[in-house]
Amino acid sequence: MSQMSIEIHAGPTSHFTLSLNATTLSVQKTFKSQPTSHHEIGHRYILRAQFKDETRSLSLAYLARKNKASLGLVVIEGGVEEPAVSRAKAWAEALMKAVYDDIGLKRSRRFMVFVNPYGGTKKGAAIFARKVEPIFKATGCSLEVLYTSRQGHAHDVCQKLPLEFDAVITVSGDGLIHEVLNGFAKHADPLKALATPVAPIPTGSGNGLSLNLLGIEEGFDVMAATLNAIKGQPMKVDLFSMTQGGKRSVSFMSQAVGLMADLDIGTDNLRWMGETRFTYGLLRGLLRFKPCPVQLSLKLAETDKEKMAAAVHSREKQKREMVAVSTADSPDKTGVSLSPLEHVHTDEEGWTIFDESILSVYAGKGPYVARDFMAFPVSLPDDGLIDVMAMTTSSRGDLIAAMDGATKGRSFWHPSVHYVKAHAYRIKPLKAKGYLSVDGEPYPFEEFQVEVHQGMGTLLSLYGHYAAKLEFRAPGSRHTQGT
Numbered sequence: 001m002s003q004m005s006i007e008i009h010a011g012p013t014s015h016f017t018l019s020l021n022a023t024t025l026s027v028q029k030t031f032k033s034q035p036t037s038h039h040e041i042g043h044r045y046i047l048r049a050q051f052k053d054e055t056r057s058l059s060l061a062y063l064a065r066k067n068k069a070s071l072g073l074v075v076i077e078g079g080v081e082e083p084a085v086s087r088a089k090a091w092a093e094a095l096m097k098a099v100y101d102d103i104g105l106k107r108s109r110r111f112m113v114f115v116n117p118y119g120g121t122k123k124g125a126a127i128f129a130r131k132v133e134p135i136f137k138a139t140g141c142s143l144e145v146l147y148t149s150r151q152g153h154a155h156d157v158c159q160k161l162p163l164e165f166d167a168v169i170t171v172s173g174d175g176l177i178h179e180v181l182n183g184f185a186k187h188a189d190p191l192k193a194l195a196t197p198v199a200p201i202p203t204g205s206g207n208g209l210s211l212n213l214l215g216i217e218e219g220f221d222v223m224a225a226t227l228n229a230i231k232g233q234p235m236k237v238d239l240f241s242m243t244q245g246g247k248r249s250v251s252f253m254s255q256a257v258g259l260m261a262d263l264d265i266g267t268d269n270l271r272w273m274g275e276t277r278f279t280y281g282l283l284r285g286l287l288r289f290k291p292c293p294v295q296l297s298l299k300l301a302e303t304d305k306e307k308m309a310a311a312v313h314s315r316e317k318q319k320r321e322m323v324a325v326s327t328a329d330s331p332d333k334t335g336v337s338l339s340p341l342e343h344v345h346t347d348e349e350g351w352t353i354f355d356e357s358i359l360s361v362y363a364g365k366g367p368y369v370a371r372d373f374m375a376f377p378v379s380l381p382d383d384g385l386i387d388v389m390a391m392t393t394s395s396r397g398d399l400i401a402a403m404d405g406a407t408k409g410r411s412f413w414h415p416s417v418h419y420v421k422a423h424a425y426r427i428k429p430l431k432a433k434g435y436l437s438v439d440g441e442p443y444p445f446e447e448f449q450v451e452v453h454q455g456m457g458t459l460l461s462l463y464g465h466y467a468a469k470l471e472f473r474a475p476g477s478r479h480t481q482g483t
């Protein structure tokens, strides 16, 4: 693209020169004939350019970092002299084409937005009104907003949601996403409903999904998440069926029993602490070191940690050549029922029983489950497998050592952490009391089974892959294998 420039007048003595380049937009401000500020804005951060006939002005909205801190909304507007009107219109159109049409993005998406005023530190509604909604409006998105009034509200609405939205936005934590997906699973057209992309705005406590989509730097940045809702491309992800007592639920992130459930569900009364409650819960759990008598059975797929890391490595390589997956590449499925279950409860063939004394079982997908815990560093969004991590009561010292580096996923490499990939797994409690956490939500502590449905869910992603960096094993450290 050759450079296209236009001048707009912000006042009698100041104007902006806007130059559209192949990958950036240059914004040069001039005051009293002196150049003042100059910014280069990447195409990704440009929200909208619009020529307004009634005021003969051109407005431009984009996101920029002020003082290298968090992203902020910038809107500039200036008059256009009569002879330049048609050029200004063509300029605005060329910019919109470059930042939307040419990369397969729809301008002005239509969103269903669920805001949970109760999630995290209860600031969701205020954050949506102050930060998120103004960006959607400046972009020209149309919104249907619902403030949830109770637990299960978003679930019930999603069950009957007209499938006409470009995406569902959740302003909350992972719990509301769990509700949305389970509502979709009960929709009259469940597979089509689950193909509706979901984009989280992180106002919960753990915000695991947002961390996985945006990375550790921006996972808690509501502005970056809002940009993802506007500019992200649909990315297919695996979902899990969790069956318990004849009831089937959908899970997208994790299931936990023992220590890892205690640190989440067992600290619900400490919500005021924000995400710190997880660290507190982990320390408390490690000190108590209480065994969790359950039987774990697995339909194993991979037990070699080196091979798991190598698979992530080769995916990384592919990514570099890959342009984000577009909707056109993945035709929407439709059907009156969810994908059938393949691993029935009575099937015994090919199952392996893990026969050590268990402290905790944590299974799931998506590297981060919280900012300070990369639980599944080698998980892939769509490999059709679930990562299962079991900790045993073999040694408290070992386990404390294993949790050192958990933020960066280093626990994965520790020999006392048993980490496998499975097609399915089962948990049978051998005692009456305990916690079971599914995507951070409490479930009855009863026998359950989990299996994977490849690519049944859809998220919006700016990158087309999880935005987490896998730390490879430090050279010279001990060779580690799975169970």
Ligand SMILES: Nc1ncnc2c1ncn2[C@@H]1O[C@H](COP(=O)(O)OP(=O)(O)OP(=O)(O)O)[C@@H](O)[C@H]1O
Residues within 6 Å of the ligand: 116, 117, 118, 119, 120, 121, 147, 148, 149, 150, 151, 152, 153, 172, 173, 174, 175, 176, 177, 179, 203, 204, 205, 206, 207, 208, 439, 440, 441
């Ligand atoms: N209006 C409401 N009042 C009470 N609970 C609600 C309401 N709306 C949704 N919920 C429930 O609030 C719970 C917490 O929400 P969510 O999980 O999104 O936040 P969080 O637990 O703080 O974050 P995270 O799961 O990321 O740690 C969920 O169980 C959700 O179903």
